[in-house]
Amino acid sequence: MTHxxxxxxLFVYFCWALxxxxxMAQENxxxxxxxxxxxxxxxxxxxxxxxxxxxxxxxxxxxxSIMTISSQDELEKLQAKKSCIAPNTKIVFxxxxxxxxxxxxxxxxxxxxxxxxxxxxFYGKGLAVQPQLLIFGCNTNDNCEWTPGLDWKPIYPKFxxxxxxxxxxxxxxxxxxxQIYDSWPNAIWxxxxxxxxxxxxxFIGGTNAIFANGLKTQKIQISQSFWEQDPTxxxxxxxxxxxxxxxxxxxFNGAFFQSRDIRGQVLINKNLVLNAFxxxxxxxxxxxxxxxxxxxxxxVTIADNQFVxxxxxxxxxxxxxxxxxxxxxTFVDYHAAFSFSGxxxxxxxxxxxxxxxxxxxxxxxxxxxxKWMPPNDRDLHNGxxxxxLKGVGIIKGFVVAYNTLSVDYTxxxxxxxxxxxxxxxxxxxxxxxxNSYGTFVW
Numbered sequence: 001m002t003h004x005x006x007x008x009x010l011f012v013y014f015c016w017a018l019x020x021x022x023x024m025a026q027e028n029x030x031x032x033x034x035x036x037x038x039x040x041x042x043x044x045x046x047x048x049x050x051x052x053x054x055x056x057x058x059x060x061x062x063x064x065s066i067m068t069i070s071s072q073d074e075l076e077k078l079q080a081k082k083s084c085i086a087p088n089t090k091i092v093f094x095x096x097x098x099x100x101x102x103x104x105x106x107x108x109x110x111x112x113x114x115x116x117x118x119x120x121x122f123y124g125k126g127l128a129v130q131p132q133l134l135i136f137g138c139n140t141n142d143n144c145e146w147t148p149g150l151d152w153k154p155i156y157p158k159f160x161x162x163x164x165x166x167x168x169x170x171x172x173x174x175x176x177x178x179q180i181y182d183s184w185p186n187a188i189w190x191x192x193x194x195x196x197x198x199x200x201x202x203f204i205g206g207t208n209a210i211f212a213n214g215l216k217t218q219k220i221q222i223s224q225s226f227w228e229q230d231p232t233x234x235x236x237x238x239x240x241x242x243x244x245x246x247x248x249x250x251x252f253n254g255a256f257f258q259s260r261d262i263r264g265q266v267l268i269n270k271n272l273v274l275n276a277f278x279x280x281x282x283x284x285x286x287x288x289x290x291x292x293x294x295x296x297x298x299x300v301t302i303a304d305n306q307f308v309x310x311x312x313x314x315x316x317x318x319x320x321x322x323x324x325x326x327x328x329x330t331f332v333d334y335h336a337a338f339s340f341s342g343x344x345x346x347x348x349x350x351x352x353x354x355x356x357x358x359x360x361x362x363x364x365x366x367x368x369x370x371k372w373m374p375p376n377d378r379d380l381h382n383g384x385x386x387x388x389l390k391g392v393g394i395i396k397g398f399v400v401a402y403n404t405l406s407v408d409y410t411x412x413x414x415x416x417x418x419x420x421x422x423x424x425x426x427x428x429x430x431x432x433x434x435n436s437y438g439t440f441v442w
Contacts, residue, residue, distance in 0.1 A: 058195050061111050063111075066091075089112055104165050113176070122178065125162045167189060172195045176199050178203075183205065187206050187209050189211050190214075191212075192215070192216035197221045200225065209229075212259040215263065241312070256273045257279075257280050258281045259281075259297075273305065278316060280315050282297055302327070311335055314334050319343060320345045322346050323346060325349040325351070337353075340388060351402055355386060395425040405434070
């Protein structure tokens with residue numbers, strides 16, 4: 001199967017964009033401390049102290065043997081293995097196209113490298129019902145007027161379902177140059193595993209590129225990778241928000257990285273996310289907060305990424321966060337850059353991010369499609385906002401510093417959706433955030 005995607009072109013453009021980012025202030029480190037995996041530092045910026053941390057890079061897996069997969073038959077033999085591949089093995093896929101009707105299971109394994117390449121393509125199990133974008137609307141089987149409580153019979157993906165790589169109870173598993181297409185709902189599934197590194201990989205389609213779950217899951221690093229959930233761009237331009245979020249196109253309601261109830265130590269850096277419904281979404285179940293809240297969703301760094309045309313939320317902790325920092329990212333066109341609805345926790349820092357709004361989402365929704373939407377909710381999700389703060393809880397140590405905002409279109413939601421300082425957590429620290437209207441506090 002031939003694809004028009006030029007990975008090299010995207011990668012070159014992405015590198016250029018990343019290196020164009022410049023620091024907006026001189027930083028002087030005042031204090032440094034560390035644990036085995038986390039280095040803490042307090043940075044003084046214009047006499048304002050800001051606490052930061054750095055996650056230690058995952059060490060490379062040292063391999064002693066190489067397994068080469070060069071045909072579909074050899075791939076199926078790998079899938080059929082009952083026991084785990086021996087530790088310290090590099091699995092190298094020769095150039096070609098590989099079709100996976102079932103996952104490659106990595107269960108109770110350790111110290112493995114999976115290496116693809118620019119001419120290695122994996123094709124996952126597509127949707128049972130393929131997206132019919134631009135073909136939704138009124139027909140003999142649809143009620144096109146909005147009816148409260150209408151059962152749209154949405155497709156809710158089971159996150160324990162299909163993935164190309166299914167990682168369970170494993171550690172030190174590294175992936176490099178994976179090109180995965182049309183894997184629904186997930187390309188890579190991680191369950192109760194540690195030290196998972198994913199780099200220089202491409203994901204096209206899928207509810208999620210990477211999904212992680214389980215109280216034993218920690219130390220995940222994703223870098224220099226690319227995800228385009230919807231190559232048609234129709235979710236951004238045409239599809240009503242309601243029907244992706246909780247309606248008949250619910251299979252798009254995912255994220256580049258999504259997690260449920262994991263410990264943390266997550267690093268997401270130097271990636272490009274394009275035409276997606278969400279960027280990073282990490283949830284903690286409320287039932288776990290009383291006993292484990294200090295050890296869940298802890299130490300998350302999202303840095304030097306580009307997020308372009310995100311139809312819902314770019315960064316979305318859910319329920320609880322513990323030491324998150326979002327640094328030097330570029331956000332271009334989105335519904336909300338940060339969502340904190342109903343979130344509580346400890347320490348959130350947004351620093352040195354560039355936020356650009358050139359185009360509203362859903363600008364080409366037809367009159368017929370608008371009839372599917374609640375009468376009072378037809379424009380609510382079509383504006384750009386920086387922070388969603390409805391129902392935000394107590395977050396001790398909320399810092400917004402040296403971010404820039406550029407708005408290049410007329411938006412009826414401005415400035416009220418951005419300039420609502422009263423909704424921020426108490427004692428939020430604001431340091432010289434600038435937008436195209438001049439210096440102001442978000």
